[in-house]
Amino acid sequence: MNNLILGRYFPGDSIIHRLDPRAKLVAAIYFIFILFIANNWQTYLLVWIFTIVVMRSSNVKFTTYLRGVRPLIWLILFTVFLQVLFTAGGILYVDWGPIRISSFGLINGVYIFCRFVMIIFISTVVTLTTKPIDLTDGINSLLRPLRKLKVPVDDFSLMLSISLRFIPTLLDETQKVMDAQRARGTEFGEGSLFKQMKTLVPIFLPLFASSLNRAEEMANTMEVRGYQSSKQRSTFRLLRWHLRDTICLAIMLIVTIGLVVLRTSGVGH
Amino acid sequence: MQVTFKGVSADYKLGPIRSPLVLQSVDLNVTSGAFTAVVGHTGSGKSSLLKAMNGLLLPTGGVVTIGETEIKAGKNKKALKDVRRKVGMVFQFPESQLFAETVEQDICFGPLNFGVSLEEAKERAKDVISQVGLDNSILTKSPFSLSGGQKRRVAIAGILAMQPNVLVLDEPGAGLDPKGKKEILSLIWRWHQTRGLTTILVTHDMDDVALYADDVIVMEKGRIVLHGKMREVFTDVEKLESFHLEVPEARRFQLKLERESGITLPRVCLTVEELADALIEVGLA
């Protein structure tokens, strides 16, 4: 669990931490799209500089970001491997039976590697610098216009925030049930795979039953406190847009222009 | 079976974070067959003390001895399995651990885990179900179809069926109405009396302590600050106040009355009966 960096929040006070979650979400998703404009070493250099500056500005150690890449490293290397093998063109370096490795292949391999890693880094910046509840608020706010199309945005974001609120509670409950079953002689994590799966039943069933009960009680509470799915409701948690958020989006625009310029005027690719 | 703690300290490890010590150098000696109540404020370490008794909380220092088996820091697998059979632990709201298809299956779960044959486990289930005041017909029902009170009894039956030498309970009456609570506690008392079972009970209800306990352990901030005979503990007014200890209703009323009237009753009264008799003796009633 320690290596699951993507999704963890690291408290801090950097400029990135203080950005509005909506700005971060929009910028990150936008970045993933404009990455595809890059096609030569100049454009890749630009996006790398951007990525590194953003990571440094978050005041989180570089090694933490690297840990976020680790779980996906095999997937990345595999994709790179495929690119290298199946892209032909340029100088042929290896011609050994079915295996042909050419300069284009190698370069594309490097580019793909860069893209993967940068996407992971930028996504990680968002989750590391934004509290889960703020992310939820950001998503809710961005999806608000969909309300006009009768999409149940409020229900959805309430679902997200309630799930977040219950994560520590559920972890506690799981611990309690595990202790109770241990006291009755169950040993977890031992024996054959089949045996281990059997020991999960005395944990999941009680948790499931209590969750069902909990859902019913919560629904009752919500109803009595006036929650109605279709009705307009206000939000106490306010997101305030600042100048720095506009600047953030402006920077994305500048990077886009830079990329387009470097791509069209670029030497070789 | 005796329960002994020698210099036991323990903490909770949550990933890279170590919590502060929940048990600090605890020394304890519970005589075999005694009925001991453990009291203390929320956060005083009562639950941790219980968990240390069956190895759910391993000591970082010191030794826990249950009968002949020892638990220390480090790997203890065989000792742990042994201890968990000997120490039957009933957690708070034990009904939340029920999971099997039928009540019978759930009760047999514990014994089967400890190597008891299926036939014998079923025999024990039949025996224990009547002891908790439920009818045999309940054995074939799903535990999820039962009422809260019935579920609790089934959960307790599941522990009793393990035939433990020590019974440890964390607020067995929590959340029940007065009648239900009385029934559960009488059940525990009966089990204790008929089998001479060493019983350890965490509770907030001082009237229950007065009714059933031989000894009282008072905990505060992970330490045992008092361990004595029940009557003695409730007699010492100074100690009671310094630990902000609650007392049985009768005792509370007695202390209030003695303060207001200036008259001292001939002895410490822990139940309504005792109080009535004492009041009659001094001629107040």
Add this chain to the structure above:
Amino acid sequence: MPPIIEVNNLYFSYNQRIDEETLTNVSFTVERGEWLAVVGHNGSGKSTLAQILVGLLSPQKGQIKIAGQVLNEESKWEIRQTMGIVFQNPDNQFIGTTVQDDVAFGLENLNMSYMDMETRIDEALRMVEMSSFRFSDPSRLSGGQKQRVAIAGILALTPSVMILDEALVMLDPPSRRKLLNILHLLKEKEGLTIISITHDMNEAASADRVLMMESGQVVRTGSPKSVFGDVLELEPPFAEALRRTLLKKGRNVPQRYMTESEMEKWLCK
């Protein structure tokens, strides 16, 4: 002044459930500003009654009027703005990710403006003495603190009636006492009407009136004195238990129910 709650000839039964908690011909009134305790064994219909009063269940027959308004499917949403209920389980009522978010929930449902919400939340948290916890998340709160937040959530709506459905049962004695004190104070200061469903006889003895239920029917209403004095099956509060014991031993105790202070006075005469 007319009673704030009027219940007339209520009939209710679950048609699918196995455990029959049915109500038969239940009628009673609750006066404005009164503290009514509802007592009875498990299965007597107490909780069903509470759920019907807040519109979570619909009776098959009978009528309920809250502040003169008839309770039905259409009016229940409006009526819920003047009534609140606190259930047994502190965790299953806590919806927000922090204390202030949870108190805000009911206000958000009314589409209240941010400024109004802020004022109401501040006031409500002050009334339950939880102001210093406003940013705390629920996993760090005790059961008693969570119930206080639930009460604050109701107070923020400035209700006329508060129902407590065994709301103190899962709390330890010190927390219970603290909450009862807060509730009694609120009743005095805000003129709140409180209906408290309880097993705790000492709590019921502190009420203005007691309503006793058995097998889905109202068997007795009256002051604590009369109900506890006459009805011998009910577990009596301490002083009454002492009086009965002395009576049994042939002493010359008064023939009527006595409160603790009355018992003290009588003993010290």
